[in-house]
Amino acid sequence: MKAKHQRLVLALVAVAAIIGAAFLAMSALKDTAALFRTPTEVAAGTVPTGKPLRLAGMVVPGSIQRDPDGVTIRFVLTDEGATAPVTFRGITPDLFKEGSGAVAEGKLGTDGVFVADNILAKHDERYMPPQMESAMKSEKDKPVTGGAGEARP
Amino acid sequence: MHIFANPNRFLGIARPLTPWLAWGGVLLVAVALASGLFLTPPERLQGESVRIMYVHVPAAWLGMGGWTGIAIASLMQLVWRHPLAAVAARAVAFPGALFTAICLVTGSIWGRPTWGTWWVWDGRLTSMLVLLFLYIAYIALADASSDKGGSSRVAAIFGLVGAINIPIIKYSVDWWNTLHQTASISLTKNTIDGSILWPLPIALIGFSLLFGAIVLMRMRALLAEARIEARLKRMADA
Structure with a gap:
């Protein structure tokens, strides 16, 4: 050799x-x-309460409710398996909207509601111009309604 | 590769090639950035901030590609004792660190409006920051041991070992859940619409040509430095 x-x-x-x-x-x-926990883990009871952590999922369409004080919002996060309610007081990022991914930073309360002190928006890997999405939406809305899409938690 | 074993032959090719790479790179980058700023549409959710992609993605690519180059050059230095390999690895380190830093800074600026945060310790961002630290460590190590003709074996071993971070960066978004989205472009799929995508390959090629020009310039400078040192030594001995 x-x-x-x-x-x-x-x-x-x-x-x-x-x-x-x-x-x-x-x-x-x-x-x-892992950066965050998922609603499935919350449902399974493996997420400790009262400890600072992140919870991420897709914001359930139609779930965002604004309290009368104007700065407190309630919404529900979901992954394919389970849902978890979240409350948050403050300003959300521009990309935070129903049907898209979000990461909530805060603590899980003993009542099962996640109290967030910060919200991050998660963007998926698809990039497209605005007019194309509306075209896709109108096409999608015809046969199926209210599909969550393949948005990943 | 061994045709370049003779530094003079290498210089004969590198010298005329440098301006072609540099000016070609400047031209393509200018075309890509102008197209990315004025011709492409905004993104459906991110709006105008998506345009930072035309700098961020090439910077990330070259930051990772740079260390891959260092690893290959280190292997050639350790196994085949190629005389130019160490010089090439040292020459790549600085622009590699520069583009990694550009990637981190543009990513942070991009993250603020889209994610709502400048920084988060997720797998992708953290492993990219580690890459910057590896570059800085490599430069310090290579410079500290360069007096022996610029071919430090310690630096080469470090360059080879550090390459393990490259697949970690690449697959961080698949292995762990991260705030950074998964890859948009791979060999089998592309999830960026064509109207937004088309300046990106131009920017990639343009920045790569600039990267190549910087590497060739730095290799020539390092070779010239070694020559000066050798001459000074001869004069001192005489």
């Missing part, structure tokens, strides 16, 4: 070992590196 080949084998073995180690580390991080 030439020295060149020896070095190549050594380098490849080292790289393979590093990839393996990183893969193990990443899969161990799977739960803790």
